[in-house]
Amino acid sequence: MAERVGVGDLPDASAFAALRDSLAAMRTIDLEQPRYQDAPTFAAHRPGFEYFLHRRHEPGLGSRTSASGVIVSAEHSGTHIDALCHQAVDLRMHGGCDVTAENQGPHGFTEMGVETIAPIFARGVLLDVAAAAGVDRLENGHLVGAEELAAAERAAGIELGAGDVALIRTGNGAVFADADNYLHGPGVGAEGARWLAAREPLAVGADNVALDVPGHVDPELGTLPCHVVLIVEAGIYIVENLDLEELARLGAAEVLFVCLPLKMRGVTGSPVRPVALVPNDS
Numbered sequence: 001m002a003e004r005v006g007v008g009d010l011p012d013a014s015a016f017a018a019l020r021d022s023l024a025a026m027r028t029i030d031l032e033q034p035r036y037q038d039a040p041t042f043a044a045h046r047p048g049f050e051y052f053l054h055r056r057h058e059p060g061l062g063s064r065t066s067a068s069g070v071i072v073s074a075e076h077s078g079t080h081i082d083a084l085c086h087q088a089v090d091l092r093m094h095g096g097c098d099v100t101a102e103n104q105g106p107h108g109f110t111e112m113g114v115e116t117i118a119p120i121f122a123r124g125v126l127l128d129v130a131a132a133a134g135v136d137r138l139e140n141g142h143l144v145g146a147e148e149l150a151a152a153e154r155a156a157g158i159e160l161g162a163g164d165v166a167l168i169r170t171g172n173g174a175v176f177a178d179a180d181n182y183l184h185g186p187g188v189g190a191e192g193a194r195w196l197a198a199r200e201p202l203a204v205g206a207d208n209v210a211l212d213v214p215g216h217v218d219p220e221l222g223t224l225p226c227h228v229v230l231i232v233e234a235g236i237y238i239v240e241n242l243d244l245e246e247l248a249r250l251g252a253a254e255v256l257f258v259c260l261p262l263k264m265r266g267v268t269g270s271p272v273r274p275v276a277l278v279p280n281d282s
Helices: 013-024 146-156 179-183 190-198 225-233 245-250
Strands: 026-030 049-055 068-073 080-082 120-128 165-169 203-206 237-240 254-259 269-271 275-279
Touching: 013 026, 026 245, 120 146, 120 245, 146 190, 165 245, 165 254, 190 225, 225 237, 245 275
Parallel strands: 120 165, 165 203, 203 237
Antiparallel strands: 026 275, 049 068, 080 237, 080 269, 120 254, 254 275
16 A cells, blocks of 8 residues: 655645645635526527436435436536637638648547646736726627726736736626626627737636627627637637626735636537635735
């Protein structure tokens, strides 16, 4: 039997203890929206989430009983992260990778699937565009531009940098329970996407269904221009359907963002339960 290794046996136990104590002093904020039948889902990915309880607690099955079910869910429903194979322009994915019969098949992709996204532990920067504009929620269909993002960055008092995760709050997450209103909410436009890409974040997350505004057609890039700029051109991950309301209430502009995509081979996206760690006194 292998001998159990304790913290004191690690080569740098003091560093581990310091990390443990630092994390113990942090507060965890859940950034995932709930998953349930009829939760708001982008039209192309419906039905978003279904759960079927097929094994039930019932009399006559003995003293101990079990219950279990089947989850049917689109990978791009609920709070999720987009893999780089999710988007292509003229059948070309990020990095000039052509879509072929060899790398795209009935069971997914052999390149840039969601399993290639490493666990994310990064500085998260909350860009509260709604608060910077003096409103609780931006209007439905509003396209966030570069100057609005810059204003939110100035209000945060910190700069978004390479390797960070940008968390774009429009206030739309507050109406998640109102599916029709939520799905027609605000988002980021092409100009805003280019502002973000220039700062080279690891990922960009938002409190709406697509980061983009569904139905909006950019004159240069067409539909979903943020997906074109960030995923195809820049290789930046997108996280959608975040709940950023508590971070906004706390005024937590800088957080430790943690996000663990599922290791599903060849898949174009993964449901996630991202969290933000903030000081307990926030």
